[in-house]
Amino acid sequence: xxxxxxxxxxxxxxxxxxxxxxxxxxxxxxxxxxxxxxxxxxxxxxxxxxxxxxxxxxxxxxxxxxxxxxxxxxxxxxxxxxxxxxxxxxxxxxxxxxxxxxxxxxxxxxxxxxxxxxxxxxxxxxxxxxxxxxxxxxxxxxxxxx
Amino acid sequence: xxxxxxxxxxxxxxxxxxxxxxxxxxxxxxxxxxxxxxxxxxxxxxxxxxxxxxxxxxxxxxxxxxxxxxxxxxxxxxxxxxxxxxxxxxxxxxxxxxxxxxxxxxxxxxxxxxxxxxxxxxxxxxxxxxxxxxxxxxxxxxxxxxxxx
Numbered sequence: 001x002x003x004x005x006x007x008x009x010x011x012x013x014x015x016x017x018x019x020x021x022x023x024x025x026x027x028x029x030x031x032x033x034x035x036x037x038x039x040x041x042x043x044x045x046x047x048x049x050x051x052x053x054x055x056x057x058x059x060x061x062x063x064x065x066x067x068x069x070x071x072x073x074x075x076x077x078x079x080x081x082x083x084x085x086x087x088x089x090x091x092x093x094x095x096x097x098x099x100x101x102x103x104x105x106x107x108x109x110x111x112x113x114x115x116x117x118x119x120x121x122x123x124x125x126x127x128x129x130x131x132x133x134x135x136x137x138x139x140x141x142x143x144x145x146x
Numbered sequence: 147x148x149x150x151x152x153x154x155x156x157x158x159x160x161x162x163x164x165x166x167x168x169x170x171x172x173x174x175x176x177x178x179x180x181x182x183x184x185x186x187x188x189x190x191x192x193x194x195x196x197x198x199x200x201x202x203x204x205x206x207x208x209x210x211x212x213x214x215x216x217x218x219x220x221x222x223x224x225x226x227x228x229x230x231x232x233x234x235x236x237x238x239x240x241x242x243x244x245x246x247x248x249x250x251x252x253x254x255x256x257x258x259x260x261x262x263x264x265x266x267x268x269x270x271x272x273x274x275x276x277x278x279x280x281x282x283x284x285x286x287x288x289x290x291x292x293x294x295x
Contacts, residue, residue: 084261091258103294110239110293113261117291130289137285141278143265145255 009139011037012062014046014079015097016071020120024066027131033139036060043074047082050089062092063144066134067114069098069105077108084113091145095134157183157287160210162194162227163245164219168268168275172214175279181287184208191222195230198237210240211292214282217246217253228260239293243282 011028015021021039028035038059040046046067049056065083069076076096083089093115098105101119109117118134121127138144159176163169169187176185186207188194194215197204213231217224224244231237241263246253249267257265266282269275286292 087259090261091255093258093264101291106291107239107293110241115263116241116286117293118289119291133285133289137281137289138264141266141281141285143249143254143267145251145258145265 008034008036009064010060010062011035012046012049012065013037013039014041014043014065014071014076015039015068016041017068020068023124023127024131027128028135031132031135031139033135038062042072043076043079045073046071046079047074050083064138065092065094066097067094069096069100069109077105077112080109080114081112093138093142093144095138097134157181157292158208158211159183159185160188160194160197160213161185162188162191162213162215162219162224164189164216168216171272171275172279175276176283179280179283179287181283183283183287186210190220191224191227193221194219194227195222198231198240199234211294212286213240213242214245215242217244217248217257225256225260228257228262232261241286241290241292243286245282 013021013024015024025037028037038049040049048054049059052059067076067079080094080096083092083094096109096114096117097120099120106117118130121130161169161172163172173185176183186197188197196202197207198210200207215224215227228242231240231242244257244262244265245268247268254265266278269278
């Protein structure tokens with residue numbers, strides 16, 4: 001199982017905002033487990049990473065993906081659709097983490113099999129609490145597929 | 147963190163579980179939660195589908211905001227219920243949390259392949275069980291945004 005504490009967890013963070021990247025990476029670093037966090041800044045890179053193509057030939061399969069929706073070149077929704085329609089990728093949990101609280105974005109994310117949809121709080125402390133909750137819930141409670 | 151819940155409408159939860167002890171424990175844990183919620187229980191897979199589709203005795207059933215479901219169920223398995231829900235356009239976006247005694251990689255993978263939102267193994271110890279139920283309610287009711295109808 002992936003829950004053994006000796007293992008490092010692989011996280012793919014798809015986020016173009018450097019401030020958010022920094023906050024998320026730092027919160028995970030202070031978390032209860034050890035993580036390798038790979039960061040890609042747009043949707044095309046995310047798919048290249050998942051397909052281990054181009055510069056990502058040595059990429060590891062993520063245990064979980066944190067996905068922003070508003071991304072350059074290819075949107076988070078497109079990445080989600082693609083990943084969830086592929087047999088080799090669809091079991092990877094995808095957490096949509098976005099500044100959008102638009103009803104349409106949320107509905108579309110769930111319809112396309114996002115594992116959950118979280119709106120980034122504007123308040124910094126709340127943002128950190130949200131990231132901590134994600135870390136706690138998905139890495140200590142949840143069983144993930146290999 | 148409470149702003150994810152709009153208005154005062156209670157969060158509707160459907161628990162699909164045949165073990166009465168588990169039902170009781172989950173019900174009591176949810177009753178104490180800070181966010182108002184209404185827990186309905188279906189004891190097998192057939193009842194679960196009738197509830198979700200508002201058929202027969204369940205014509206006035208509320209639409210669940212989130213479903214907590216066991217896998218080993220009488221009459222119709224949790225896998226079958228999950229597969230059916232995911233094929234119905236107006237139901238496919240309801241988050242389904244699998245809560246099962248199973249720890250097998252096959253069951254975990256099959257659940258995610260059928261687009262379960264997450265898979266939680268029931269711990270054996272009582273305190274651990276309550277802790278896990280509290281984590282589920284905290285995460286799904288106060289951190290996550292749940293889709294509306």
